[in-house]
Amino acid sequence: MRNAESVTPSPMALLLDETTVAAELATITEWSLKGREISRDFRFPSYMAGIAFVYDMARVAEEANHHPDIFVGWRTVTLSLSTHSKGGLTTLDFELARKADAIFAKPPLPFEPANG
Numbered sequence: 001m002r003n004a005e006s007v008t009p010s011p012m013a014l015l016l017d018e019t020t021v022a023a024e025l026a027t028i029t030e031w032s033l034k035g036r037e038i039s040r041d042f043r044f045p046s047y048m049a050g051i052a053f054v055y056d057m058a059r060v061a062e063e064a065n066h067h068p069d070i071f072v073g074w075r076t077v078t079l080s081l082s083t084h085s086k087g088g089l090t091t092l093d094f095e096l097a098r099k100a101d102a103i104f105a106k107p108p109l110p111f112e113p114a115n116g
Contacts, residue, residue, distance in 0.1 A: 037082035
């Protein structure tokens, strides 16, 4: 049997209240609140630059075990973040949003899809 300490949720996985969401959102000004998620459109000089961003974002998301919804359009990528298991926004979403912003701010590396 588990003790109470081992089943206490991580503070990062707790749903954020409206005041905290508003405060966090103020720190990532390009993002917007849509219902129970935050989203941002990222614009790129080419389709392949957007795909390179998606690839980099997917690696970060996989490492964090926190995965955004990703929509790829022509020279635009939209990320939507929500902690699906909690039914809303947690600190994990805002941390991943900041990581996405940092990836976007860096010059992209050349993207070479795998052969085959």
